[in-house]
Amino acid sequence: MPLTVLFSASDADWDDYKDILPNALAQVGLDAQVTRSAADPALVDYIVYAPTGGLTDFAPFTRARAVLSLWAGVEKIVGTPSLTQPLVRMSDPEGLTAGMVEWVTGHVLRHHLGIDAHRAAKPGEWVATVPPLAKDRRVCILGLGELGAACAAMLTQLNFQVSGWSRRPKELAGVACFSGADGLGTALRDADIVVLLLPQTPDTENLMNAARLNILPRGAVIVNPGRGPLIDDEALLAALDSGQISHATLDVFRVEPLPADHPFWTHPNVTVTPHIASATRAPSAARRIAKTIERDQAGAPLPGLVDRSAGY
Known part of the structure; x- marks a missing residue:
């Protein structure tokens, strides 16, 4: 049958x-x-x-x-x-994971190399600011499940200093792994770029609140292809306005499609992508x-x- x-x-x-x-x-x-x-x-x-x-x-x-x-x-x-x-x-792994690795790698490299500044330059603005090498750039991935671990592996291959945080202890080659409440603060403290790849649960909602955004080095970048509620939207906007966070690239939101009147659309230091990081x-x-x-x-x-x- x-x-x-x-x-x-x-x-x-x-x-x-x-x-x-x-x-x-x-x-x-x-x-x-x-x-x-x-x-x-x-x-x-x-x-x-x-x-x-x-x-x-x-x-x-x-x-x-x-x-x-x-x-x-x-x-x-x-x-x-x-x-x-x-x-x-x-x-x-063939589709979902591969797509996420490509999207995360692309946007990490975009921020690492300062590509946005080059695109925004006006004629005659010859500002030859050389980015650091990847070995001197610190990337932290929150969430070390299948997607997070694959992204961490790729960024490690590109010589970034990669750290990661998860609720449960993990061990990944070439990645400084942290876990638990105390480990989250340690993981964030030195991160130039933070990638959010956690699931949405009651424990992860608003994980990136004002206090945790302020742990990051001033001028850090947030990249969120995980879930919208991982971030406190108002806290992120305040951090962007103050310069504590220099840019946020966001692929996921509390309400999707993102409403046309949401401040993320018009904020000069926010990039909105329409939930296409991976499908x-x-x-x-x-x-x-x-x-x-x-x-x-x-x-x-x-x-x-x-x-x-x-x-x-």
């Missing part, structure tokens, strides 16, 4: 996945039917999920072995009372979903299994 995989996401997502997901499942030898609706929820084996699909009640899916998120962030689903099935976040790319994500189901059918542990108590 074929497996039944319910695809609960937007119409646009369905257009992207309706052919490649069945093909990916077949490629790993799975006999599976992918459907957008289930006449009998009790016969569904797996749910491929995004919040855009409208599914909120998981109780009828009594046979479902797992809910496989199309997104890396699971804050919109992890607290759902009816969700008793294992929840798996999207973990896709789930259908071809590689479909292969990842197929591999995950294949592993589960073989009795192997689910990769990317969410810890409900931690929220990610």
Whole structure:
């Protein structure tokens, strides 16, 4: 009997996945039917999920072995009372991780090299300010999960002085790793550029508040491709106005799309990008979903299994 995989996401997502997901499942030898609706929820084996699909009640899916998120962030689903099935976040080295590494590396290099000043120069402004070498630039990554660790590895290869902070102790080659409340202050104290790659949880909301922004060296740069609520917006604007923070490049926000009247749009020292630091790319994500189901059918542990108590 074929497996039944319910695809609960937007119409646009369905257009992207309706052919490649069945093909990916077949490629790993799975006999599976992918459907957008289930006449009998009790016969569904797996749910491929995004919040855009409208599914909120998981109780009828009594046979479902797992809910496989199309997104890396699971804050919109992890607290759902009816969700008793294992929840798996999207973990896709081919697409999601690679995209994040490229975006973070590009923006770190942009700030490191002072590219904005060159772009803004007027004719005749020949200000030959030479940037330091990467070995003399200190980059701190908050969040050392799959995405943060991959970004740290790339920046280390480019010879940046890389440090990182996580809630739990981590060890990464070439990275000075800190953890816990005391470790956060130590990690921030010397950082020229801070990259935020933490999940959104009650413990991480407003992590970068006025006090922590003031720990940073004056003129530090904030790069946030993680989650909007990691930063206290008002505190960041105040720090930008005072010069404590010289620039913030922000890809994620509390409300998305970012409202047209939000001060971030017009602040001269803020760069807004429209949540494109990294995205789930259908071809590689479909292969990842197929591999995950294949592993589960073989009795192997689910990769990317969410810890409900931690929220990610």
